[in-house]
Amino acid sequence: MNLRRIAVLYARELRASAGNFLMIFALVVPVVFSLLINLVFGDVYSGKPVLGFYDPENSQFAQLMMAQTHLKSTRYDSLDKMISDVDLGAIETGYVVPQGFDQALKDGTQIDFTVYAWGEASLNSRLITDTTIANVISQVAGLPQTAHVRLHPLGPADQDSLAEKLLPLLILMSIMLGGVMVPALTMIGEKQSRTLLALNVTPTRLSEVFAAKTLLGVTMGTATGLVTLALNRAFGGQPLLLVGVMLLGSLAASLLGTLLGALARDMNTLLATLKGGGILLIGPGIVDLIPKAPAWIARLFPTYYILNPVMEIAERGAGLGDIWGDLLILLGLMAVLVIALTRIIAGQQKRLALL
């Protein structure tokens, strides 16, 4: 294989993708889904945790909390109104600051502190808020953790918000649309326009064309996957590892896309295959949406080994040591795809000539 020719073909692919409706569709769909879901559930553009304070005494604690720039805070004159807003999800957490709270903190005496939390508030929001409270309390009291925070969840009692539950499906869709669809579509496009025949009578090898298309899929799958993660603020604590795993996952998806593109006779066959077999690609994301579905079901789908390492890093802060088993299985699946692709290239040469 000639790297220079692969680079030439890859540049051409990138350029062509920019103006292709189906490519744009494949790239834009996951991003639009992310935006819609987050707009509906207020996770992206709210950005900051939204808090409310019922504090008739105008405590120093509430003042300091309201001064935090990473929080969006509202002061309530009515306790009922604040509880109602929490219930509706208009604010994520409502604080009832007890009388003499500042002084109790300074004296080091324990005092009950009531907090109303919206059930679908994101875990991130809750963590940010809890940490801020601890800091502010320490600041007011000069003492760490003397207050006892009692949390009252309101609304649906699920641990994860709908947006958080949809995230695995969105990530998988991003990688699959960018990684599988894009190389498959461009491959079919080349076959239908017979430009592959024109390339085939130059020094360009078919394997170089396949490599360029696979690279395109890796680029698109990784880019859309990362954008989706960024839109959902799910980058986790190890962004470099996440990018690496995303690249690997996109490569696996792209190998599959190139294979499908090589095998499918035309666009209709490809779309019918994806329609019928699409569930296999996004299955693990769908399993996550089914309440109480056994986790082992997701493991039956090959794409689980793309999705799970990404989600482990993004949501649970996993390191390489936690995900190596999944990555090994993924590498094994990729080896199978590479072997299949190598065999297809040999057969494809003849099929091409008969187009």
Next chain:
Amino acid sequence: MNKATISARDLTYRYGDLTAVDHINFEVGEGEVLGFLGPNGAGKTTTVRMLTGQLRPTEGSALVLDEDISTSAKQVQQYLGVSFETTNLYEDMSAVENLELFARLFNLRNFDAMELLEKVGLSGREKERVSNYSKGMKQRLMLARALINHPRILFLDEPTDGLDPVSSQTIHAIINEASAGGTTVFLTTHDMVEADKLSHRVAFINKGQIAAMDRPAVLKQHYGKRTLKIEVQDGQGGTHTQSIPLDGSETAKQVEQVFASGSVLTAHTEEATLEDIFIQITGRGLLG
């Protein structure tokens, strides 16, 4: 014939039970234009696909530029130019971009796309998307693409099929120029007039076999009948045409008799066309 650039030896290709090309043998010399003629399904395209390294022969071999094309296709393709019958350009790109892409794939330095586009009459519209081009413009652009690497052998499959006379003439001129520069041209066509005009030799392929191969003049001499057609005025004010074979034993006498009548309006010789000869040899027409 100059040194052979293409040499087919018992070249055969089978699609399952169907033998598309059946043990054909021929050579084409450097700078020669070979017209490869035959009806649809005769085996023309399959032969070209084998000679350009797209298909591996089932039997036999083809030496192209002294290399076995089935084992050294990629090395040989560096020196080939191929123009296809069906348009296969990147239609989302401009003419210049199409040519520059292929120039980069051939690793050509100092490539001047405009020079080629001027040659094929496409300068002025070089930045337009190819999808806006007419069929003739696309055909000329495909020819330009085939010429990018200054090929030693140019394979042209129906290069003027369905084109307007101006586009056809441009392509004819380029073929003649390439041949004069030493490029071998393997011309596959239905158009017998075009083949007659451009080819140094023609090969008739029928049912996968070469039925005849020689210079057009020789084929005409060998297979064709020369005739003298004389238009004569008859007694009732009408006209009729008399055909007299020029190679008959009574020719002189017959001609003398007709002219002696004093009613000859026109007289001209007529020689067989390549199509007549093809039908005579194969028993079928080119469109059949």
